[in-house]
Amino acid sequence: MRNGLSLKWVISGSFLCLIAVVLVIYSKLLPEFTVRGLFYTASAMMEEEAQYFLRHYKQDPTTPTPHNYFYTSVIGKEALPQDVRELLNTSPSLSFGAVNIFGDLYSDDDDEPFQIILEQPLGDGKTLYMYDIDHDKEAGGEVQTPLSDAYFDQVIESVKFISLAVFVPALMIIALLVWWLVRPLGRLVQWSGTLKDPDALAGLRPGFSFKEFNMLADALAKSVEQVQAASQREGRLLRYTSHELRTPLAVLKANIELLALQSGGVLPPSLQRIERSVLNMQLIAETLLWMSREHAESLPEEDVNLSEVVGELIEKHRYLIGNRDIELSIDIHDEPCRLPPTACRIVIGNFLRNALQYAEEGAVDISFKYPRLVIANHIREVKPRQESDDYGYGLGLQLMRQLCAKLNWQINVIREQQRFTVVLDFTRVKAGESAV
Template structure:
């Protein structure tokens, strides 16, 4: 308004200033009384000081103003000038409704396109995520003992791969527990067979002696053998339980006369040679060592029993030199092996499996080999300190 007043005083001559006129959007006059009525009614006394802007808005507390009136006095070299202006809301035009309709149509079109784009992206994303999940579900249902040993397939997402690995590990743990139970049952049935046979044969012998009324010393010897066999079954059960459920628990060790133990086990297995043209050669040297007795009996007993049981003719050689034990026996030919299947019917492979496992647990070195029709077994005992 000040700029308008200065321009007005420079452009409009003194004679032309008497009448009020509109200049640059403002009503300008040299007398306040010459301004339009809206200014005079809004400010009856007019602006008093120069360059002091006065404003009046026609509005209520909760509505926009209908009009705003501005008024100001500006002193120039040729006298004061009075300026006023009234601002009102723009009147409705015929252009605005059409523009508004076009704007609404454009907004609606853009909204539909955006919603469609988001829907398509969401569907593609859901499909991209659901396909690996469906693949994971199908893989989980197809798991078996063979697939548990295979690597986990790639399901495109780290989280799904981790979940698949957790599922495989969990099922592997369950399968290992089942395998341990099955191995325990096989081992127990295989190892307890010998002491049970001893008990049954000695019971029959005791019955015959009772009928003939033999000497009491013979009956006591039979009872002692039955007692040892029952204790052997107990120790075997405890060892197999330790082997399957508590592999980290150490077994109690004791000093053992190794040659005496070998000869005792060989004597217990002689019933396996009954009716066979088989001879035995047992060569030992004095040697004492500290070992867990029950696993030692199981390992050495298994090896001697396997040699006796699967030898049909010839000589079984058991040789002991300090902590090294060698067992050699003629084995069945491939034709006999294929026709009789001794590993399935007699538990030959199971005994060797148990021997290998126990040897690894207690730190013994065990090797088995076959040259032609001769089977060799070497055991190196690791004495406990």
Template sequence: MTETRSFANAYERDQTAPLPSSYMMKFYFDELPEVIIQQSDILKGVSINVGDFLFIMSEDVVADPELPSGDFVLALHHTKLYDGRSLYAIAKYDFNLLAEHETERWDEDFLFILYIGVGYLVLILMALWFYSYRVGKKSAALVDWAEQISTDNLSSERPDFHFNEYNRVATCLEQSLKRNAALMEREKKFLSHASHELRTPIAIIRANMEILERMDIPESALGSLSRVERASTNMQLITETLLWLGRKNETAPAEYQVNLPQLLQQLIDDHTYLIQGECVEVIHDYETAPDEMLPATPLMIVLNNLIRNAFQYTHKGWIKVTYQSGTIIVENYDMDLVNDREVVSFGLGLELTQKVCSRLHWNLDINYSDGGVKAALQLPVS
């Protein structure tokens, strides 16, 4: 650039100024010269814009590397003189002219740059590893805290996970558990209050039923009186179930010797009225069931709900109650439910039964099908 500017200034003062030339650099007017390497003009067809540089390496233009040509670099520059003429400057750098210590310096500079690049890459990898390690550690801490948090320890202080996103996730989880705890508390209060409120009218109904039974009433009213009595019995059982679920006392229920065949037969007989006039076949196979020490009250609540649910939602089909290896199976199949796709529930009985079994940690497996429900209760035998 300095040589080009010096000649441009001299040419502007005197257009007859000769083109400068040296061992490494030469100048040319208007067009590029011929540069013959191995009998080939390496600048043939080369174009360069005004103000640009062009570098040509020897290995890019030498057709046969085995022929002697020397390692070189051509540096070309194109500029415009004040009168519009083109001026080309060509410098040829021959690597064979470099001394050994000069090439060693180039190698040292290259190694220095290489070391810097490798060191920078190592620092980046260490930073990424440290960040991943820290994120993984905080993620594990968040998972551990989420597994331990429950409605019983919501009052404890939430740890700081040092990441805003993790703290927000923990806050959302904590708030969700608090809302669920509030909903559960309201549900328990509602069940308790509703159950207590229902006990009084049920007691009045049953007391008046006893009075009516002692009176002489016409036979035409006996059917209605029997239906009222059965309805009040079911209401009483549901109310007792709700009260038992609403209790905060977690003491285990008392166990008694239970005759399973007699209990199952009694519950089936109590609910036979639900299928009177219906085309329903009742199948039972529990005669071999042994007498066991069982929590009698919750067991009767669960079995009563399962059997009543099967009888209540079967109008054309069959009901099967069986005992197999410590498991009582209550299954119903109704052709009307197969054809009626709008049936989406099987009553309050199953929901209450699941809550009772969940509280007592009993194994109750309920499978829904197009035509009914199959419930299998594993007896909680000690």
């Protein structure tokens, strides 16, 4: 695959991106749910202790309030420390289960710890307040738990190992899957490049492991076979037609020359029209014969003065004007151009003949400045366009399109309200582009 992205890289890259996104989401959610798990543990412990105290308080109001290393409790807001009492006047950062949490939960600043507070009504108008204790401010600081911390670090390392254990095998499986899928596809692409050879098309088609690829290969081979058959039929038709036309045209031309000799070199108008038609038919036959060649050789180029060529073609086709009031407006630079002269005469003569034949009364504008030749004829109104007709240009224009495509020239047909313009650009079309 020379252009664009390779399919195997697209598939593998997509899977890798998917795994990366899953791991990122997992790494982001893991701390979040770890914190929530700790909050749940704290909420459950404090709520259970509060309920246990409430049951004994109803039996004996002198029951001492719960107190341990992690939290303590008092009855009544007035008994709370000043900083805890001030927190109750603000909105909690998070309400989780039975507790309210105040402060920044995810701050890395140890000077701004969060506070967990539980409020438990006692049924006699009093309220039990339970809150956690910050031991960092005590003498000696918080008690260290090296054994528990080591166990937690071991759990985190296990989580990292499990993540890698999932990622690496998944990557290997994806690579194998991509190779398994793309390998027959690459073989299919390689085989399809050989279908231009008739021997390869007629040979045995290789298997591509998957039923869908085999069906695609069959459809591709059948399509190429149909296209080749149609191309061969078209080529044979063009060659047979051009060869069969050349013999009667040669006979007509020879007899017209004999009649011209017998009449003193001047033919009557009727025979002049026949002579011009024979010349046009010869040009068309030569064009068809040249276009029908599968590998047409490059036409020899010479220094062509288009001003002289157009002048000769105008005199040759001036009879088409007849009695119509048509004015020719010619603006052609007479600088020589490197072009194939025969092809220039065929193409320009065809366009000029159609312009003079189908122009309404008015002006026919002919201008050339390398590399663009513009021929425009005025019309009264745009007629409805038929499938095989370009306002009278018809088959001639289609033949000229194909001929210019062979020569790598460009044609642009412009239809306006009262104007029909053909632009012929002699600039060579680059490989990979197409003529207009």
